[in-house]
Amino acid sequence: MAREYKPRIVTANDLIEGDVVYFTASHNWSRDIGEAVVAWSREAAEQLLAAAQAQENRVVGPYLAETDIGEDNRPQPVHFREVFRTRGPSNYFHGKQAET
């Protein structure tokens, strides 16, 4: 049986700054994962990725990442790598934690 489809979001790194960004419903890029647009089906995910890839003058390496939906209805990272990407390095307080 095919594995149940997990919803996905598109994430990448900003071309100039290098930091983590998420593709939004208005086909912009946000630093907040909560603003990412969610693809609920495989087809939608592929379309979303194609739209993100067309913006290669703004970002580097867009890809699909699995997402959970939180109680507030906002996307949340699933894999620990994606969790770290939302937070920045954990070795000391700097990076994203310090900026927000």
Next chain:
Amino acid sequence: MYRYNDFDEAFVRNRVAEFREQVRRRIDGSLTEDEFKPLRLKNGLYLQLHAYMLRVAIPYGTLNSRQMRQLALIAERFDKGYGHFTTRQNIQFNWPRLKDVPDILELLADVEMHSIQTSGNCIRNVTADHFAGAAADEIEDPRPTAELVRQWSTDHPEFQYLPRKFKIAVSGSPNDRAVTKANDIGLRMVRNEAGEPGYEVIVGGGLGRTPMIGKTVREFLPKDDLLPYLEAILQVYNLSGRRDNKYKARIKILVHETGLDELKARIEDAFERQKRAFPGVPADLIRQIEEAFAPPEFENTQSLAYEQAQADNPAFRSFVETNVAEHRNPAYGIVTVSLKPIGGTPGDATAEQMRVLADLAERYGHDELRVSHEQNIILPHVRKADVPTVYAALGEAGLATANIGLLSDIIACPGMDYCSLATARSIPVAQAISKRFDELNLEREIGPLKIKISGCINACGHHHVGHIGILGLDKAGRENYQITLGGDGTESATIGERTGPGFDAEDIVPAIEAIIEAYLALREDASETFLEAYRRLGAEPFKQAIYGENGDKARAA
């Protein structure tokens, strides 16, 4: 130190100008990422997890105070105020913005530094013993050799597209502090029976997914034959190294698959041809390089200040015991400055700390600094009489941790806090281990111990050659840590053995603690090091300590 000539200067400046134009074209959209990526990597610019990372070469780990100050300036102006020193004697900046990188490269060029060949399938930054030119046990300073290799390999037209990256390390002492047996080529300076200096040439070492200890292809290579011989090895590798499979492309696999005898024959054959065509290195150049590394003028002043300070101050005595090594001049010491404060990030130094180190080098250290593959900074020539003053200044800068060679002197690669290839984090593991053992106050009791941690199979943290090695993995979406024991990165190099199943993040520190407890209980006496005890006892008692009698993983309570 070697100084750039006009040719070097123009070469580096041209590369900066070229890259400035490439960055401009990427930003205005005329270059795609596919086109741009190989160009940025050729200039040491990676895209990591949270930002770009610029890797700067510090050839054979040697730098002067002016260069260190420039690194501090870059850290402050273009980064978040710190830099990270790596196991390849590089420094990495973790937060540069793409548009600023040409300016950073310009600042580096101002002090004869660059990022060329810190990425890609070429000959990488040449590394060497960090005590070069200072160590009491040295046969010869390995840096003239390393500098010659650097000049030969920089932009070498034939070796820009090798099957994989290629690493060369040089050691000038019988005690190997350059991990020569875990490099693609390791050069160890030796003397033949006539007392002439030359090299033992070791080929095919490397860590990563298939860790291997290098094999000796020449017991003695006369110094004059070095370049044609290296040329021969690289030609054989370039021609026969595998290009069909990235994971089998390093020269270690060629050595393994071809067999040592056959490979030696091919190298010797290529060497004969090379040697006939080789006009020799111009005597002028050799002289110029050797002069650049002439030892500083040592003062043979005797003073009791050093002994007195040790008698008066136990903390200073501890520092001397661990952080000061024997210099070839008895009036001097080699001071290793630990970049491993308890709970800190191994290898990180702030801009302020870099400036303190630069000032100390200038005032008390003949203007020389070294970066070690163990992610520490060395002041190679400090008069013993000045060591107490240096120690006090280091203390004020948070740099006086007296732990060199001890448990908390951990190598840890950036891992998943920074590195896009990582499968788990490594820095927090190092932080947790050093904090835990600081609480236990056991570090000195345990004695010499090397813990090395990598955040993925690429093994930048050298975990395979750690007495205790830790490898971070992703096990079904959770960070998991595998332990290896008995590794050794010195002249008696050995690859550590895996103990068995890995540990979850919350269990890795207790597991390390259980291993150490077993060692303390089983060692013959305090003089038997962890590595010696492991070699005598084998893996079994340590496995039992962490997995229990029945092989069940027991969390040491």
